[in-house]
Amino acid sequence: MGAGPSAEGEREPLLVPAQPEASIQPAYSRVYGRRWLVLAIFSLLGFMQGMVWNTWGPIQNSARHAYGFANTDIAVLVLWGPIGYTPWLLFMWLMDKKGLRVSLLLSAFFMVAGSALRSVPLPNLQLKRWLIHGGQLLNGLAGPTIMSAGPLLSTTWFAPDQRATATAVASLISYLGAAASFLIGPLVVPAPNDTQALYSTIDWDVNHIRDRIQLVLYAEFAMIAVLFAAVLLYFPSRPPVPPSVAAASQRLSYRSSICRLLSNLRFLMIALAYSVPTGVVAGWSGVLDMILTPAKVSQVDAGWIGFWSIVGGCVFGVAMARFADSIRGMLKLILVLMMAGASLAATWFTLTCLTRLTHLPSTAATLYTSCILVGIFINSSIPIFFELFIETVYPVPEGITCGVVTFLSNLFTGLLLFFLTFYFTELSWLNWCLTGSCLFSLLLILLFRESYDRLYLDVFVSV
Template identity: 35%
Template sequence: MKTQTDQISTSEKSRVDELPARGSLHTDQFQSSDILTDSKVEVTETILNDHSPSTACSNSDQATAPEKPRIKIYKRRWYILALFSLMAGLQAGVWNQWGPIARTTERMYGWTDSDIALLANWGPIMFLPSCLAWSWLLDTKGLRPTCLLASALIALGTGFRCITQSQPTFTWLVHVGHILNGLAGPVGKGGVAKLSAVWFPRQERTTSTTIGFVVIGLGLGLTFLVGPLLVPEIETPQNNGTVSSLENVTISATEGWNTTEADAVIEQRRIISFYLYGTFGVCALLFIMMCVYFPNSPPHPPSVSASRARMDYVSGLKHLGRKRRFWQTAGAYGLSTGTRDVWGFAMLDVNLKAHGISQADAGWLGFYGFLAAAATGIIVGRFADRFQRRLRLILVLLDVLALLSFLWMILLILNIIPRTKEELYAANIVKSVVNGADSPLFFELVCEVSYPVAEGITNLSLTAFNNVASLIFLGLLSIRNIGTVWMNWFLIAAFSVSILLLVLLGEGKKRSDVDVEEIKSDEEN
């Protein structure tokens, strides 16, 4: 006697045998569903529970359809973003550590403006030969090994600077440290949009990318605050030249330096050592924390587009090379942000020094600017998440406002407009407000226009344009006796061309279209 289950199984088998005869499903199509083990189990369970042949047939048909990915959002995504952002912020802060205290270090170690420019230039110099390797590692091996290696390089680079302060060894160790830190730069700046795509849903991607860039900005801003506060300018007799080593302090003291001045130099060196040791300690601690927990990806994707396969590395690279919209977006990003980053961060003190603005005032200008950028960056990023299909328009408006604010600040710096400290601070804050969110929006826009190329190669290729522009800018500054006035008009020209490229950027299919189409399909069903 057959059991009820046997009867249902027999009924189901007979229905499946009839399918080819009806012409509704080919035999090879049905056999291909054998790999869907989970779907077959679900069909059997439904049959046994419902005892309905019609339900069984319906579920069998569904088993042959492509299975939708399971979408899940994890709370731990914010912790992962925090660790990554801290790593990126530290890398940026180490890159900019000497610029805000340029006047003191030039006198202490016998450096020049060209030496400060070279230290900053190691970032773009080391970016270019390592960019492709980092993008390959990020797209093929994932976030964890890439970020651990980058964090290790930052910690190692800051550690080298703590070995000794004896000249000329100290100067060489500082350069080695900046080379190692520069090698980690592509990950710090180019990896945040990749992390957003892997861990965050569509409606949070721009916000999370913006948070990463805000922390980078805060890392840069802290160097403008902490550097001049810890290492203030020192007054030395003008006829004694610069002090290049601890041994020279004793000699100089016998040639006109009084004991107080010699002690001040020794104290400054001690403070700089404390500054460097503290930086190394924070970088080493972060590396340990990332070793303990920093997974490659969540167990389930946060969006439909995150679950879709991307082009392989070589195909993606070739696709970017042929894509005109990528070149326009990358060119606009590189020209505007590459020159802006050098003008406003690494060389701000050098530029302002030539116009009688003190190191302390330059430091406060930089710090207040970053606070303003952090506050507005997150707001604009959240707004852009709600209007993802209007990223290009938002960027055009931001760049136009940035151009006007930079022009205002430059006219004040050059004293073409009568300058007061209050006006200079106001111009800098306005400039920082409108510049606070453009970088993350560029990264999200280039991911949109380059899809389905993987985010790693897309973002690091974009960052390469930023570093090429920075390299050219700093390379020109390394020419002795070139001055600093040209820096201001170079910046204005770069933003003007960037705006033109964005205005001419055409429309096309975007990454967000995949998520929007899926949402519409679910609503219709």
């Protein structure tokens, strides 16, 4: 690379005829308008998977009265999502060998079967509880594909200058579904009457709550059934012509990919930087109502806090991904700024909840602001992390790479919720776990040495 611009002849290929026009995209690449339809179908499935996963946390008080759930039940209902990641290697193999269509069809089938199981109206509450738990497990089995296939879809269908944006949309919409459950659940399902009342009044209240919960379950089942039909009728695995050099290039085999990932210290470092805070915040937000109850925050207000924290993260994440598409090679700097902000916001929220010790003002405004900032910074970092993973370990296939890191994230979510089933009387330790995970991630990112192998292939090799 010289100090001055190269001459026109120096830029001509040596072994092949020169093309009439120089272009960043190779002559055999093409982008299709249908890519937006493919992205929309995948994103809506992610939206519904996230909504079903987070159905019970925002209405945990109502669910306890309607079905006799205990705090342990609420934690386990959220825990079925990470447990559904147990056969993640099988789903990654299926995605690598059979493509996106087969993998997504199987995941959509699990979702529609799980939502149908949950919505079966039964007067026997014990059996109804078992069906609800089974439905949550089936929905969790869709997680490995839904949460990790976004970068594969963006590489397969989108040009290099749109990849980070497509990854952000595909990977964050499932979190938007979880946010919608924070809003829909408390608004549709009434909170129980905690005042002392006659037994007849309590029975009427319980039946009314149960009917409203059933309405939510029916609506979720109907929407998932429509999306399953859409995937069945139209969802191709790949376009006829790839959109970039990276999409058309040869990738490592499944076994070689797993071995390379597990032996790559740089990848393991950045994978932990992603999985620890995102795993902790997923479990933390799933029981946010339980965390905010001691602070005298109502079920509806807790739902609004959770809703805006996730929505803010999704909107900011898409904006930052668009910025990363326009200014390439800045992923590490973006992540440093995001995790620094998350660390400060998590510390603020933790100290605010300990108002008896810190004497900080614990108002609705401070709880809203600090909690929403936590969600904005952590959730918006997810697509940036995904793009950095793929750049770091290229040519490992995107689905396998993101499958490993999302498995690790769900592993930490599962561990957090597992401990919650034993220590649920005092929940301030969850806030400390959140703060510690953000600081740990920030340290790893600062020590990480970034590289952009896939970007080099698309920008320089294709010229």
